[in-house]
Amino acid sequence: MVFSSRLIEEAVEAFSRLPGIGRKTALRLVLHLLKEAPDETHRLADAINRMRDEIHFCKICFNVSDAEVCSICSNPARRHDLICVVENIRDVMAIENTQQYTGVYHVLGGVISPLSGIGPDDLTIEPLVQRVAGGQVQEVIMAISPTVEGDTTLYYLSRKLSSYPVKLTTIARGIAFGGELEYADEMTLARSLTNRLPIESYLHTEALSPRPPQQSEETNELNTPER
């Protein structure tokens, strides 16, 4: 690409370093910003700078936070004896969106992956062990992706924590809600059969789901107005 301006070229270059943004998309973004009011452009640049400079990582759970201790860890209404271990910040957001979890978190910052050069020391495993060693924790839920690296991390953590009087659990693997059996992979289906649930426990889970049964029925009626 031939740029008539060095300033444009530098901005395109900076944008195209972001994941999933090539030089053509970067140019589109830059030309869009040139068309917008200058305030709009400065707002983006300021948000980026402030986000980078002022952000904290919670010193307890390593979640992103505006203060030294995040809003979840400093919330007295949450169960501080229940820790959910996740890979990253996005997983915290996904679980918070369910509005079902009342415990606290521990953000590992990734999973053990020798191929990418990530070992146990690159993750926040030691601080987790310290939290558990404190003796206040009753249960640690591993909410880690069921990949090879995730399972390695899960195994490593369970070994590290096995000497403490704490209950270790993992989130249930199985057929996703709304999924169809015929399209499920063998591994998932096999584990779903092995770890089958008593019907009462399934119905109990239903009642806890974010969408209460009444509302669920209403939604169904809205979706099928011909009934």
Added chain:
Amino acid sequence: MVFSSRLIEEAVEAFSRLPGIGRKTALRLVLHLLKEAPDETHRLADAINRMRDEIHFCKICFNVSDAEVCSICSNPARRHDLICVVENIRDVMAIENTQQYTGVYHVLGGVISPLSGIGPDDLTIEPLVQRVAGGQVQEVIMAISPTVEGDTTLYYLSRKLSSYPVKLTTIARGIAFGGELEYADEMTLARSLTNRLPIESYLHTEALSPRPPQQSEETNELNTPER
């Protein structure tokens, strides 16, 4: 989406105002920036701010520029009696990339589009008329997209410039190089037949193309090593 940090939320909000970037992509970009070195993030913000604050629009052709007059308009080696009229900066880049055009440009800033509320006064039509009225211009090439709005603009410009002793041309419409006749639309094919070229003129164009015939043969040989 539930954000645990107001700073993150503001950055996601700012990113998702860019075209083609939704909140999920914005979050991915923000979390990427958080992982990178702070220098990288500040480099992006600085490039955005400087691009917006220091950019000029060339006072002659309205192309983006680092100075008051752009590098094309201030280049004495280019033909200043030949003006190519384009819609936007991206079109200038596209034509410059061909390395075949030695004249100067005039960036309209869009096309006349009553539906979008863009009239002739919103474009740089008056400055173009002034340039032509100066008397130094021999030919104006309209390189405007062949859409309804583009054709309206072309017609308006040709009326405005008709009283000056200047040659008005438009870039050739026809079957794209490498295109197949059976997939061409009727309009393009019909115009290609009406405005047919003498063979010598076609061969002459070939010789001017960025890739000389010898190299083109070499490339073919590289692509088909079995020969």
